Amino acid sequence: MTFAFTATVLGSPRIGPRRELKKAVESYWAGKLDADALESVGKDLRRQTWAELVDAGFDSVPVGTFSYYDQMLDTAVMLGALPARVAGIDNELDRYFAAARGNSEVTPLEMTKWFDTNYHYLVPEITPATTFTLNPAKVLGEVAEAKALGVPARPVVIGPVTFLLLAKFEGGAPLDRLDEIVPLYADLLSRLADAGIEWVQIDEPALVADRTDAELAATRSVYDRLSALDHRPAILVASYFGDLGPALPALVETGVEGIAVDLVAGSLGSVVEVPGIERKHLVAGVVDGRNIWRSGLDGSLDALETLRERAGSVAVSTSCSLLHVPYSLDGEDAIDGALRSWLAFGSEKIREVATLATGLSSGRDAIARELSETRAAAATRAADPRLHDDAIRDRLAALTEADRNRRPAAERRVVQAAELPLPQLPTTTIGSYPQTTAIRVARAALRKGEIDQAEYQRRMQGEIADVIALQEKLDLDVLVHGEPERNDMVQYFAEQLDGFFATANGWVQSYGSRCVRPPILFGDVRRPKPMTVEWFTYAQSLTDKPVKGMLTGPVTILAWSFVRDDQPLAESADQVALAIRDETVDLEASGATVIQVDEPALRELLPLRAADQRAYLDWAVGAFLLSTSGVADTTAIHTHLCYSEFGEVIGAIAGLDADVTSIEAARSHMEVLDDLNAVGFDLGVGPGVYDIHSPRVPSVDEIAGSLRAALKAVPAERLWVNPDCGLKTRGPVEVEASLRNLVEAARVVRAEI
Ligand code: GLN
Ligand code: ZN
DSSP, X not given: OOOOOOBOOSOOOOSOTTSHHHHHHHHHHTTSSOHHHHHHHHHHHHHHHHHHHHHTTOSSEEESOOOSSOHHHHHHHHTTOOOGGGTTOOSHHHHHHHHHHOOSSOOOOOEEEOTTSSOEEEOOEEOTTOOOOOOTHHHHHHHHHHHHTXXXXXXXXXXXXXXXXXXXXXXSOGGGGHHHHHHHHHHHHHHHHHTTOOEEEEEOGGGGSOOOHHHHHHHHHHHHHHHTOSSOOEEEEEOOSSOOTTHHHHHHTSXXXXXXXXXXXXXXXXXXXXXXXXXXXXXXXXXXXXXXXXXXXXHHHHHHHHXXXXXXXXXXXXXXXXXXXXXXXXXXXXXXXXXXXXXXXHHHHHHHHHHHHHHHHHOGGGGHHHHHHHHHHHHHHHHOGGGOOHHHHHHHHTOOGGGGOOXXXXXXXHHHHHHSOOOSSOBBOOSBOOOOHHHHHHHHHHHTTSSOHHHHHHHHHHHHHHHHHHHHHHTOSBBOOBOTTOSSTTHHHHTTSEEXXXXXXXXXXXXXXXXXXXXXXXXXXXXXXXXXXXXXXXXXXXXSSOBOEEEEOHHHHHHTSBOOSSSOHHHHHHHHHHHHHHHHHHHHHTTOSEEEEEOTTTTTTSOSSGGGHHHHHHHHHHHHHHHHTTSOTTXXXXXXXXXXXXXXXXXXXXXXXXXXXXXXXXXXXXXXHHHHHHTTOOSEEEEOOSOTTSOOOOOHHHHHHHHHHHHHHSOGGGBOBOOSSOOTTSOHHHHHHHHHHHHHHHHHHHHHO
């Protein structure tokens, strides 16, 4: 029998405990660091990551979850499946980054959310012309590196089924291409066996979503074929983010040696009943890889012991890669002792895995101290008064349907047009303008105490004045203040709301070099005072044009936070919604006629299984409506959605009942408009007319072309003109050039109507 390891994680974060990789990659892009120096930063981080796992006593360590940008892009490279438009770029690293971010000549791959997380992967493009070839240099290189360090390496690759199901296809059904790539995986397995590898981890998270019988049969055939090879490591098929459902028996029937199951998002019951698991090594994801709460060790041990009675052997693991949580609680000095004792970040989770492995092998006495500490922490958490605010709970209990309803949209349109006359095809932006060096310097200076709040405020007002002046010069119709004061669209609100805690260094990779610091929602949510009104009032005082009030919606605030796990998400959402509602009412009272409540994460939280989606959409839409229905009919509510395929939530987008919805469409080429039409959507819509994720400046012709395409799907009366997302990651020069072209394109197309 293959060696059955006992303790591991499914993957590791890679951005660096102090975001070293982010900084190195960005320096490389800026031409300030060469490829060798970048590679040495990567190598150092990999070594540190593996060392921590080895030191914790893990007898199997994931290798290959490191990436300079994204694991799906790495897989596309491994399978020789980069798009033809980057093929001409000779330098391998530059080709890779061009596929990831585009450059002045080529557009990048599309980017979309990784299952229901806030991580974005690059969507491989497969066409009939794609000829797959194995390019295993990255994984073999990292394996050699790990072996040289004495690390018990378990290489990790994304599996063929998930790779194809998540790719974008031109012609043909995804799984029809399995026959072309399975032999490449077979080749890879043989090379890993040559390298002396005992276990390989093949990630197939796509199997936790609903799959057709044909897809399940194809999966089964893939793993029959791979497990039938005689020269190969033992195969661990890893799932995460939910139950495998019918895919579990399908996998159990194949000859793979191990299966990783998520026992946090998924359930133990669905695993132990499956006949045949007594032949398998079960890697039990009992430590939550997605949230930051300390494990209830008792419950985890119960689950592990139950599983051990049924499975061939059991290893303790995280429910998914630790990519989704911050590195460590070290350095989080501002957390009060109580809250701290409830938490576990990456390093603490690694120790939990080790503790549980000891408990499982040597009995509970061997971990008595850890068990009693965990119980004590759970007791203080349950009793903490910050978790139960009666005033908020009473207000929620008293809500009625009327609190989630406005007058019919058609009637609102009439009064809003009278309140705020606008030209056809009004132009606007999504909210943020470039986060300039001056802004970052000011924020850092405030944090270090080098400047006071008044000076910070003065500098931010200077930025706002610049952005307003720019928009007036460019002649945009509905202005924004530019959000200079916001480090992040969720954190900014979390810092001002009771019930949230903002970490000092809790960075998590969002995409490529972009990291976010999700706040921790631990208690009941209260808004002690207005959060955005002063900035809005200042911006509006500088111009006669309307300035949009700019808020983040309740669903997105939850999606981009670590949420409490002691009450349903729906309840937390309504608590946040009340705070946002109070803010809209205050903005309106201060003169705002347009208020945008962003919900870019609406699609992201959608449950992976259809059976769970209705309930989610009901509470998500309900929370948005609660947050936006407190204003008068004359006030236009806008919303903004991005980063995803909207097909599945298109009905919910209509349900938001926002007067205007701006929506990412540049990268998905306006398909979204047809989808909206199909559900009878008849509100205002601003399909993004250019892609802000790339530094390219779109030409007037290109934008005008997008607008003409949009006009085929949407009447001019409902069409807005805007970029596809906020501009904070872009440089001021390209933003000005792009927006000048956008305004000009709107003018050109207006004249054609
Ligand atoms: N208003 C936000 C901004 O412009 C929206 C960002 C987003 O959609 N992610 O930055
Ligand atoms: Zn956006």
